[in-house]
Amino acid sequence: MTTRPLSPLDEKWTRRLVQAIRCYHDLGVSWLAFPPDRQRGPFHDTWHEWLLTCEREWRAARTPVPPASDDVPDREPPVTSREHAPVGVSVQEVIKPSSPSADEWAADDPGLPATETEWSLPAMSAAEKAAALERLQQLELGECTRCKLSDGRRHIVFGEGNPDAGLMFVGEGPGQEEDRTGRPFVGRAGQLLDDMIRAMSLDRSQVYIANIVKCRPPGNRDPETDEIAACQPFLFRQIEIIQPRVIVCLGRPAACLLFGRKTSLGALRGSIIPYQGARLIATYHPSYLLRVKPPARQKEEKLKAWTDLKLAMNILGLKVPASNRQK
Ligand code: URA
Numbered sequence: 163m164t165t166r167p168l169s170p171l172d173e174k175w176t177r178r179l180v181q182a183i184r185c186y187h188d189l190g191v192s193w194l195a196f197p198p199d200r201q202r203g204p205f206h207d208t209w210h211e212w213l214l215t216c217e218r219e220w221r222a223a224r225t226p227v228p229p230a231s232d233d234v235p236d237r238e239p240p241v242t243s244r245e246h247a248p249v250g251v252s253v254q255e256v257i258k259p260s261s262p263s264a265d266e267w268a269a270d271d272p273g274l275p276a277t278e279t280e281w282s283l284p285a286m287s288a289a290e291k292a293a294a295l296e297r298l299q300q301l302e303l304g305e306c307t308r309c310k311l312s313d314g315r316r317h318i319v320f321g322e323g324n325p326d327a328g329l330m331f332v333g334e335g336p337g338q339e340e341d342r343t344g345r346p347f348v349g350r351a352g353q354l355l356d357d358m359i360r361a362m363s364l365d366r367s368q369v370y371i372a373n374i375v376k377c378r379p380p381g382n383r384d385p386e387t388d389e390i391a392a393c394q395p396f397l398f399r400q401i402e403i404i405q406p407r408v409i410v411c412l413g414r415p416a417a418c419l420l421f422g423r424k425t426s427l428g429a430l431r432g433s434i435i436p437y438q439g440a441r442l443i444a445t446y447h448p449s450y451l452l453r454v455k456p457p458a459r460q461k462e463e464k465l466k467a468w469t470d471l472k473l474a475m476n477i478l479g480l481k482v483p484a485s486n487r488q489k
Contacts, residue, residue: 321372413447
């Protein structure tokens with residue numbers, strides 16, 4: 163069977179379909195206009211299985227991409243309970259930097275838009291984005307009780323920053339300080355994130371910061387599958403509204419969720435993946451960078467994170483400050 167490389171059309175619609183499948187399955191179809199008096203039954207499981215089978219077959223028919231040379235082992239400590247990212251439901255894993263460019267793909271598919279951005283959502287002004295985020299937070303998320311994390315939280319940490327940011331960071335979930343204040347990344351990890359942002363010659367007011375879950379998991383444990391499933395539509399919607407050019411995933415859970423791959427962070431670092439008109443990059447979570455020992459190793463890991471941030475800077479057209487160039 164002859165195959166052709168993945169086109170932007172394939173990528174976009176498959177991603178949409180896969181997101182729909184996940185929501186459909188994880189949320190028990192309750193908000194997909196299914197009559198409220200009907201429970202999810204065997205029909206839904208069969209439908210879900212069928213969609214997954216189609217997607218698996220579709221992926222099997224794609225040209226395999228050789229393993230990337232950056233497939234280094236994960237350096238983050240083993241994360242035993244972070245097994246929540248869906249398995250086998252991503253098309254993005256076949257797209258590596260070495261894959262054909264979007265232009266080449268488009269050439270292969272006559273009649274397709276030449277760039278991915280031509281397909282994105284209608285352009286919104288900064289004020290419209292701010293209003294849409296406000297609506298999402300106040301009207302749709304509200305005083306959310308969709309999962310058990312609502313039981314112990316003090317504040318929902320929706321996310322904050324520039325609604326029109328070119329750069330968005332996505333972390334895992336609020337910690338103690340974030341739960342107390344209602345703001346993302348304001349504890350020790352937040353201070354390191356601020357330093358990372360400053361090293362990119364930006365400041366916090368120029369970027370947007372969000373998490374995959376908006377309420378603090380008790381004792382800072384990893385968020386569980388059902389909690390992520392309940393919260394992810396809000397993150398996806400934030401991304402759709404902000405339409406950043408680059409999304410930096412901080413740590414494995416955020417990277418696995420957005421890359422749609424259940425793998426190590428090491429396998430995701432170094433790849434630049436198209437995502438809803440943006441580019442996805444994965445790097446270490448600041449909390450990990452703070453706790454890694456001994457100091458020499460910590461320095462090494464921070465340098466690797468800096469390499470990842472420089473990728474983001476390149477895409478954003480930011481110049482690496484001379485003082486940081488050798489780092
Ligand atoms: N860690 C996260 O992942 N998010 C925060 O907001 C704070 C710490």
